[in-house]
Amino acid sequence: MNGKHITKLGFQGPAIGLALSAAVRREAAGLSRSDILDELRAVQAEPQAYTAGGVYAELAAQLLSSRGAAQAPASxxxxxxxxxxxxxxxxxxxxxxxxxxxxxxxLPISRAxxxxxxAHVGYGLPIGGVLATEDAVIPYGVGVDIGCSMMLSVLPLAPGDLNTEEARSLLLRHTRFGAGVGFEKRDRHDHPVLHESTWREQPLLRHLFDKAEAQIGSSGSxxxxxxxxxxxxxxxxxxxxxxxxxxxxxxxxLSHSGSRGFGAQVAGHFTGVAQKRWPALDKAAQKLAWLPLGSEEGESYWQAMNLAGRYALANHDLIHARLARALGVRPLVQVQNSHNLAWKQQVGGRELIVHRKGATPAEAGRLGLIPGSMADPGYLVRGRGNAGALQSASHGAGRQLGRKAAERTLAKKDVQAYLKDRGITLIGGGIDEAPQAYKRIEDVIARQRDLVDLVGEFRxxxxxxxxxxxxV
Structure with a gap:
């Protein structure tokens, strides 16, 4: 017996693992595959008949819980x-x-x-917003770029060991950027995340696998x-x-990347599902529509979200591995963190779902990365576990000008002068990402010294x- 046999019966989410575990036990007891599948169909049809005990009790309880959540009155x-x-x-x-x-x-599901x-305006939850909910997850509380994250590799080289032209050449050769862009098939590197069975457990994930495989190891816009x-x-x-x-x-x-087109399509799909579930939700809160955990849709999103988070970190793994290999070195230290994700977390003695949309996990002792802009410093930080901030910190400097406002008001010569003054060589990058479009990172860091301690600085x-x- 394997997961394929279970999913063909229509089991989803946590029920897949429970059904498979029970099937393996029944197989060990000498039953044939056909008999086991018949038993699973019976549990599926009448789970209440199996809750009293036995090998299928946990599966039956999960099925009843899921159906109860799905059929709960909408408020x-x-x-x-x-x-x-x-x-x-x-x-x-x-x-x-x-x-x-x-x-x-x-929101009725919000707790802290x-x-x-x-923080600045986003879709639904603001960028820089941290929200704890009970038994529910908000797709736009996580964001479109699910798993967007940071990674730092400290190399066993002095800064002067790599000149500007060499650095420029390495970045052009070993990184790819832009919507729909990936490496040519012959240049792609494999990663364990592409071999996870999770890709086969939902029709949506099966459909998006080819896109994810084509864009592995690249970055978006x-x-x-x-x-x-x-x-x-x-x-x-x-x-x-x-x-x-x-x-x-x-x-x-230092890199900043996410889950590419794969994550964006997961976000769009499940936001639509959530909005259809709550048609009476106030129009101003539509982009905060949620999915109950325990419901089929909620469990499916949770599974897809976490896969997108792992996929985003895999992109960083490959980016850093390519550059280190090209330099012929192994990193001395590597640090990474996601800042667009939801986590199950203890808050005030109970488990809640903590959404961080553009916020860095900062529980006590945890290392994280808070970048500035293309020309300003970023910081390696260690969390202080501040409970009032739900153990979080900023994820960067944060915009003070929207993209269109930056393009409309910033002069190219001023941006170029800013870069030159700081010795920055830029490949790509637009006026909408100019340093002047962002808050001063020093000001942002100064406002959260009770959330994180500074460990190191990256320029x-x-x-x-x-x-x-x-x-630019």
Whole structure:
């Protein structure tokens, strides 16, 4: 017996594993595959008859729980006023982001929230918003770029060991950017994430596999980047690289990438499913439509979301492996974190679903990465586990100008002067991603010193991004 036989019967989500486990036990007891499949069909038809005990009791309980959640009466009534939530760097956050967070805190499923100092307007939940819900997940609370994440590799080289032209050549040869873009088939590298059985457990995932395979190891458009720069460690850290990394300056690679077209289509599909589930939801909250965990749709999204998160990290793995291999080195230290995902987390003694849409996990002791802009420093940080912030921190500097506003108001010569003054070589990148479109990272970091401690600093030198609407 295997998962294929189980899914053909129509089992989904957690029921697949429970059905397979029970089937293996029955197979060990000497039953034929045909007999086991007949038993599973019977459990599926009348799960209430199997809850008293026996090999199928756990499966039966899961089926009943899932059906109960799916058939629960729909209540989309918003709270009359938002629940209170913590705000870090309030003076840096525009009113639109506050209004979006207020709306999120009026949802009947919301239990706690926080707004990070890099917050700005997004779709549904604001970028920089952290939201804890009970037994429900919000696709747009995670975002379109599911699993969007950061990765840093500190290399056993001095910053001067790689000159600008060499760095530029390596980035052009070993990275790919843009919507629909990937490596040629002969140049693609394999990764274990492509061999997970999860791809076969939903029709949507099966349909999107070819797209994911074609784009593995590449980056999207917008604010995604791969850059060479200088990582500075001011003092030896006992928990970084096993405590073996000396204070000093190192050549390093920093990347920002996500789950590409695969993740975007998962987000779009399940947002549509969620919105259809709550037709009476206030129009202003439509993009915050949720899926109950335990329902078939909720479990399917949870499975797809986590696969997209692993796929996004796989893209970073391959980007960094290509560059390290080209340099003939092995990284001394690697750190990565997702900042567009939902996690099951204990909050106030109960398990809630914590959505971080553009927010870095910052539980006590956890390492994370908070970048600036294409020309400003980023930071390696260690979380302080602040409960009021739901153990979170900012995911970057955060926009102060929208893309169209940046293109309309920023002068190309001013952006180029800013880059030149900081010694930045830029490949691609548009005016919409100019440093002046972002808040000052130093201001954002200063507003969250109770959320994270600074461990090291990264200063970009050669940066590659997708070609924007107008190259800088």
């Amino acid at each position: 989309a009534e918003l709270r009359p006023s938002p629940l209170p939530y913590g705000v870090w760097g309030a003076e840096l956050i525009d009113q639109g982001a506050r209004d979006q967070m207020d709306m999120a805190m009026r 929230g926080a707004l990070m100092p890099d 917008g604010n995604h980047f791969v850059e060479f720069g200088t990582f500075t460690l001011t003092e030896r850290d006992p928990e970084l690289g096993g405590g073996e990394l000396d204070a000093g300056e190192y050549l390093a690679v 970009p030198r050669v940066v590659r991004m997708d070609t924007g609407h107008e190259d």
